[in-house]
Amino acid sequence: MKRLLFFLLMTSRLLAQDGGQLYTLYCSACHGADGKGATGGQFPPLANSAWPVGNAERSIKIVLLGLNGPVEVNGKTYNLEMPPQGAAITDENIAAILTHVRSSWGNKASAVSVDQVKKVRASLGKRAEHWTADELLKLHPLENVKPPIEKLISHYYKGSFQKMPDFSKLTAAAVEEEPSGLIDYSDYANTDNFAMSWDGEIFTPAGEHEWILDSDDGSRLLIDGNMIAEIPTIGPIGRTVRKKVKLTQGMHKIRLEYFEFSGQEGLSVGVKIAGKPKVKWLSKETAGKPGKSWPEIMLKPSADRAVIYRNFIQGTTARGIGVGFPGGVNMAFSGDHLTAELIWSGDFIDAGHHWTDRGVGNEAPASDQVLKASNLSAYAFTSEAASAWPATSQVATRFRGYQLDDHGNPNFAIEVSGLRVLDQYRAETSPAPTLVRRVRLTEKPSAPVSLLLLNGTNVTQVSAQECQVGDVTIKVEGAAIRYANNTAILDLKEGEVIVRYTWK
Ligand code: HEC
Incomplete structure (x- = not known):
């Protein structure tokens, strides 16, 4: 027993020591030898941070x-970039x-095993993009941070309801x-x-905070016992109710009632706290995203950099390359x-579908305002091999x-036929968005x-320039x-051609 304990102590010490040296080598330049963040806290700390403790994933x-x-x-917002380390550090060393x-x-959390690292690495597949904090928080919320609704209890009731039932008469x-x-x-x-009720x-x-409610089928939101928003009838998502309510500082009782008759379900409830820019969602689903079984990971460009998404995108071919500007x-x-x-305005794409293990099939652009392939070019292409650069027996495109x-x-x-475009x-x-x-x-x-610019039955000719x-x-x-x-073609000779797609 004593020996075993000694052995355990020695091995954990050894590991810790190795880990310490490896930390100095790979992390301390940015996070500081003391874990408080290098260069006087310009970089984020790992000491006392909620990020590295809790769920190791x-x-x-x-x-x-x-x-x-x-x-x-720790209450301070950083907006920097940590470069990926996965290619440089082995699974063994990451675990250490x-x-x-x-x-x-002062951090206290369990050891990380090589197996855990291996599993996570394998689960990432071909993904190469950096994480964003938002994305990670959806997948692995920080453990020691208060939940959106405290002391939350749900009740589930069976029954065929076509309008909001009297919950006091139901048995859970x-x-x-x-x-x-x-x-x-x-x-x-x-x-x-x-x-259900919560x-x-x-x-x-x-x-004065604004409460937002949407559901398929009906729902009702009560704060401190007062009904403040209601969707009383059967129907789909998209019947959003917004209501501003003045509240004092402190804890308030919140109750949500919901019924589902048949077909699709959906339920989103959120609050926009006065003076804050974003809606805080109190439901797993967020507005307008009914019935999804994967977490939403909305990909967003940064203020001055586009974001690329390489995965199956609905409406284009298998080798689709999405760009959110x-x-x-x-x-x-x-x-x-x-x-x-495809071109569209608004949100770019929800990568949650593909980036979690349920990722099969195509993901549609996140916005409904999509200018479809049929409007732009491709619907008349008869096969995957066809392209916007008309191929002839002499011209091969690649x-x-x-x-x-x-x-x-x-x-x-x-x-195109040996030439580079x-x-x-x-x-x-x-x-306007262009x-x-x-x-x-x-x-x-x-x-x-020749570049095929448009191919469709609804091309309106304005001029040779428009x-x-x-x-x-x-x-x-x-x-x-x-x-x-009904096609619009550009014959390219020399120099450059600028094409501007503008839409309302
Ligand atoms: C080149 C600098 C650099 C190196 C090297 C580096 N990091 Fe980071 N790390 C950062 C930056 C910058 C952020 C914050 C990124 C942001 O603002 O989005 C960060 C964030 C983090 C976070 C989440 C936030 C926090 O402070 O808790 C963890 C955990 C983390 N790094 C762990 C590590 C570990 C472990 C290593 C070594 C294997 C490492 N980092 C190496 C720069 C670095």
Whole structure:
């Protein structure tokens, strides 16, 4: 027994020591030898931070792929970039480093095993993007932070309700504590004929706060016993009710009642605290995202850098490359059709579907205002092999990949019959959302190279410099539009052509 204890002590010491040395080597330059953040706290601390303790998966993920964008540590917000370390550090060493971090400078959390690191690494698949704090918090909420609703308890009732039942007359079939503090019916998702209620407490500062409620089917929100919002009838998501209520500072009772008759379900409830920019969601689902079984991970560009999403995107081909530009201009380039095939405004894409293990199938753009492929180019392409660069027996086209500039704007390279075409995209937001495309031939071609700009039955010819399709206006500089059989074609000779897609 004594020997075993000694052995355990020695091995844990050895590990800790190794971990300590490895920490010095790989982390201390930024996080400080004392874990308080290097250069006088310019970098975030690991000592006393809620991030590295608790669920180890969170910090393993950070070490493997890095972290980008705003993150709050001990009440201070940092907005920096931690480079990914996964390629440089072995699973064994990551386990040793994190074990050290989790048991040093006052941190108290369990050791991290090599197996845990291996599993997390494997689960990330081909993902290479940095994490954002928002994304990680959805996957692995910080443990020692108060839940959105405290002392939350749910009641589940069976019954076929077509309007809000009188809950006082019902007998619960299940009662549960909800430590997540989130209103969540997912235990009963995809079932019909039930009702639920949730009771808990929520802290608010003093002020007039706006409450937001939406549901499929009906729901009702009560604060301190007063009904403040109601969706009384059967119907789909999209019947949002907003209500401002003046509250004192302190804890308030919150109650939510909900019934589901049949078909799809959905329930979102949130509060916008006076003076805060964002809605705080009190439900697992957030507005307008009914019935999803994966966490929402909304990909967002930063203020001056576009974000790339490489995965199956609904509406384009398998080799779709999504680009979310700052300012809510988005597009998907098809690596098969070799052109921008979808453009949309607003939110970019919800990566939660693909980045969690349920990721199968296509993800649709996050906004409904999508200019479909049929409006832009591709719907008349008959096969995956067809492209916007009409191939003939003499002309073969090939995708040669892409590069990103300093702002994350992509520059696609396409080989057309031995010539290289560069097809670059960026966004402008004023006066209207605009996708700006710059097409360049790197050499003078012996014959014009034709780019199929539009292919559809609803092309409106305005001039040789301008055409319209649906809500999109397309303006061209440096070449003339040739219209033929409801297509719009650009014959590229030399120099560059600018194409501007503007929409309402
Ligand atoms: C080149 C500098 C750098 C190195 C090296 C580095 N980090 Fe970081 N780390 C950062 C920055 C910067 C952030 C905050 C990123 C942000 O603002 O989004 C961060 C954030 C974190 C966080 C979450 C926030 C916090 O402070 O708790 C953890 C955990 C973390 N790093 C662990 C590590 C570990 C473990 C290592 C060594 C394997 C490491 N880091 C190496 C710069 C670095």
